Amino acid sequence: MAADTLYDIVDPRFARKVLGSARLEELHTGCRWTEGPVWFSDHDCLYFSDIPNQRVLRYVAADNSVSTYLSPSNFANGHTRDRQGRLISCEHGTRRVTRTEADGSITVLADRFEGKKLNSPNDVVVTSDGSIWFTDPSYGIISDYEGFASPQEQPVHGVYRIDGQSGVITLMVGDFVQPNGLAFSPDESRLYIADSGASHDADVPRHIRAFEVVDGGEGLKDAGPFAVIDNGIPDGFRVDSDGWVWCSAGDGVQVFDPEGTLAGRILVPQRVSNLTFGGPRRNRLFITATTSLYAIYVNARGAQTP
Numbered sequence: 001m002a003a004d005t006l007y008d009i010v011d012p013r014f015a016r017k018v019l020g021s022a023r024l025e026e027l028h029t030g031c032r033w034t035e036g037p038v039w040f041s042d043h044d045c046l047y048f049s050d051i052p053n054q055r056v057l058r059y060v061a062a063d064n065s066v067s068t069y070l071s072p073s074n075f076a077n078g079h080t081r082d083r084q085g086r087l088i089s090c091e092h093g094t095r096r097v098t099r100t101e102a103d104g105s106i107t108v109l110a111d112r113f114e115g116k117k118l119n120s121p122n123d124v125v126v127t128s129d130g131s132i133w134f135t136d137p138s139y140g141i142i143s144d145y146e147g148f149a150s151p152q153e154q155p156v157h158g159v160y161r162i163d164g165q166s167g168v169i170t171l172m173v174g175d176f177v178q179p180n181g182l183a184f185s186p187d188e189s190r191l192y193i194a195d196s197g198a199s200h201d202a203d204v205p206r207h208i209r210a211f212e213v214v215d216g217g218e219g220l221k222d223a224g225p226f227a228v229i230d231n232g233i234p235d236g237f238r239v240d241s242d243g244w245v246w247c248s249a250g251d252g253v254q255v256f257d258p259e260g261t262l263a264g265r266i267l268v269p270q271r272v273s274n275l276t277f278g279g280p281r282r283n284r285l286f287i288t289a290t291t292s293l294y295a296i297y298v299n300a301r302g303a304q305t306p
Helices: none
Strands: 007-009 025-028 034-040 045-050 055-060 065-070 076-081 087-091 096-100 106-110 124-126 132-136 157-162 169-176 179-184 190-195 207-214 219-228 237-239 245-249 252-256 262-267 272-278 284-289 292-297
Touching (some): 034 087, 034 292, 045 076, 045 284, 087 124, 106 132, 106 157, 124 179, 157 179, 169 190, 179 237, 179 245, 190 219, 190 237, 219 245, 237 272
Parallel strands (some): 034 076
Antiparallel strands (some): 007 262, 025 292, 034 045, 055 065, 076 087, 132 157, 157 169, 190 207, 207 219, 237 245, 252 262, 284 292
């Protein structure tokens, strides 16, 4: 895709965040719904989900190869890494959050709250204190396509925190229609959470909400809507080292400044589900979009992650 059709520059500052000579590369295709990209810098590779096909795939940058890392995957969706470099995954099929240990064994971190099964954990992040935050919409239990059609046991579609020391699970927010992607500001003073409920109800706001982190990282204070997606719905997103938010959208990747003002777009041929920064300098944006995995180099770096 040529540079003149690749970017939509809304704010001149966005032009400094992208590279005119960069090209959008399709690295892999043939999936049904790609999601959950996570970069492993020490292995120079990216893991991402093909949810309906029950696969976690691995892209290796050295030779541009893609192979199957895990199948069946329990309809795994979002992934991240913890502070020890272990893979943390959200599984629709088992309605749980898991950790893959160094020996390949699986540790269940959360599958119930107050004695009832979770809905279908969707996306997940880890903070510097080792705590794990995840969203729990109902996408994995409303049909057999991305999980197993099942009764909902939780009274809300919540956002939860797993304490990094005790492992205690706490409901942090319970008023979302469908909480989806989430990410912290670089200093972890603010948490952003997307509501993708417009996927099934056109009247739901297509926005990302902001929350101030309080009580030593154990509480949230609602700061209201942060940004609105004007094409499609907000799904997965990441924050760069300057605090700008790079969000999935129907027309590609929409980029917002730290005040929530739309600055520009990277236009992608397919509907984008999620994205992450990777590469040795964290300046290669990997994009999962419907059936394909894309990548593009940008003039920005992802906020530091494990």
